[in-house]
Amino acid sequence: MHLVPASDAQKLQLDALTYSEWGRLLTLEGYLSRELRLRAHPWARADMRTWLLCADDGAVLASCETFRTGSFQRAPGGALLPGDSFAIASVFTEERLRGHGHATRLMDLLAAELERQPRAHAALLFSDVGPRLYARSGYRELPAWDWHLAPSPGAPGETVDSLLRESDLGPALDRMRRPELPFFFWPTPTQLDWHLERGRIYVEHLGCSLPQSAGATVGGSTALWGLVGRSAELTVLMFDARSPAEAIALLEAARREAHRAGLSRVVLWEEPGNASLLPLVAGATRIARDGSLPMVRPLRPDVHPPALLPVPRGLWV
Numbered sequence: 001m002h003l004v005p006a007s008d009a010q011k012l013q014l015d016a017l018t019y020s021e022w023g024r025l026l027t028l029e030g031y032l033s034r035e036l037r038l039r040a041h042p043w044a045r046a047d048m049r050t051w052l053l054c055a056d057d058g059a060v061l062a063s064c065e066t067f068r069t070g071s072f073q074r075a076p077g078g079a080l081l082p083g084d085s086f087a088i089a090s091v092f093t094e095e096r097l098r099g100h101g102h103a104t105r106l107m108d109l110l111a112a113e114l115e116r117q118p119r120a121h122a123a124l125l126f127s128d129v130g131p132r133l134y135a136r137s138g139y140r141e142l143p144a145w146d147w148h149l150a151p152s153p154g155a156p157g158e159t160v161d162s163l164l165r166e167s168d169l170g171p172a173l174d175r176m177r178r179p180e181l182p183f184f185f186w187p188t189p190t191q192l193d194w195h196l197e198r199g200r201i202y203v204e205h206l207g208c209s210l211p212q213s214a215g216a217t218v219g220g221s222t223a224l225w226g227l228v229g230r231s232a233e234l235t236v237l238m239f240d241a242r243s244p245a246e247a248i249a250l251l252e253a254a255r256r257e258a259h260r261a262g263l264s265r266v267v268l269w270e271e272p273g274n275a276s277l278l279p280l281v282a283g284a285t286r287i288a289r290d291g292s293l294p295m296v297r298p299l300r301p302d303v304h305p306p307a308l309l310p311v312p313r314g315l316w317v
């Protein structure tokens with residue numbers, strides 16, 4: 001058995017097979033065109049690979065995708081050393097081939113391949129099948145809690161200093177505080193736009209509109225959000241609130257944006273940096289996340305992802 005990058009033709013064959021898993025809301029044609037469109041996005045073009053586990057005769061046994069994702073290691077003096085981490089998505093074994101250890105083998109060979117990358121830091125994935133399968137290949141699960149807020153009427157801009165547009169993703173990310181940790185992941189503006197691209201694809205199937213804003217700022221605090229998938233929700237991608245009052249103001253703007261766009265709720269992933277603020281937000285409910293369990297695996301012995309590593313929704317793939 002060996003691991004190979006998929007050719008374009010192999011990616012198309014795979015799309016037809018994975019439709020039954022990930023094509024919900026879309027026709028087969030719609031799903032095939034979604035996949036092509038997402039692969040054509042600048043982030044995917046630059047940083048996405050599709051991998052195949054093949055038998056000795058070349059038959060495909062399992063597959064997955066990797067997205068190169070920025071990460072930083074803090075040197076003893078405090079300097080941030082950039083590196084490459086890899087978010088793994090779409091782990092898939094055809095139904096008739098399941099239960100023979102192919103996905104496990106794929107994850108093991110992929111980790112060995114990623115460890116050989118010159119700037120490799122860590123691998124990250126979001127399990128929809130619990131922790132056990134990936135724990136076998138060295139991945140450790142992180143906490144996974146969400147906060148839900150109901151939409152509320154009103155002008156979104158009233159509670160904040162400014163509403164952000166999609167063209168503001170870069171400056172908004174620059175305003176945000178990096179975690180004070182020995183290691184952390186940090187997305188690029190193009191990576192965040194890939195989420196918004198998913199929303200642009202799904203919006204016509206959801207009976208809502210695209211949010212007019214992509215986030216907000218108030219004082220030194222910043223949030224980035226969007227419609228990002230097949231749920232009609234306003235999903236917060238990045239959240240840096242420097243006080244309870246600013247957290248409340250940002251989330252009120254998000255609730256109003258959700259209302260204006262006809263979305264059913266606001267969803268924010270809990271991170272160590274916002275966990276103490278969110279209980280202070282009236283009407284916010286804490287829910288154990290269903291799926292998308294973050295799991296991390298170092299790719300180098302000197303990279304130590306902390307137990308409370310922040311994993312914002314903007315890192316999801």
Ligand SMILES: CC(C)(COP(=O)(O)OP(=O)(O)OC[C@H]1O[C@@H](n2cnc3c(N)ncnc32)[C@H](O)[C@@H]1OP(=O)(O)O)[C@@H](O)C(=O)NCCC(=O)NCCS
Pocket residue numbers: 021062090091092093094097098099100101102103104105126127128129130132133
């Ligand atoms: C999950 C999947 C990739 C596993 O492929 P596989 O080649 O059968 O994997 P392996 O043989 O290495 O391991 C199978 C393990 O996965 C577990 N598993 C498979 N589907 C699962 C699910 N929905 N929930 C929990 N565990 C699941 C099996 O119970 C088995 O566990 P065990 O060996 O500890 O009993 C395959 O079932 C699949 O393609 N599922 C649909 C797509 C999907 O959900 N992908 C994962 C996204 S995170």
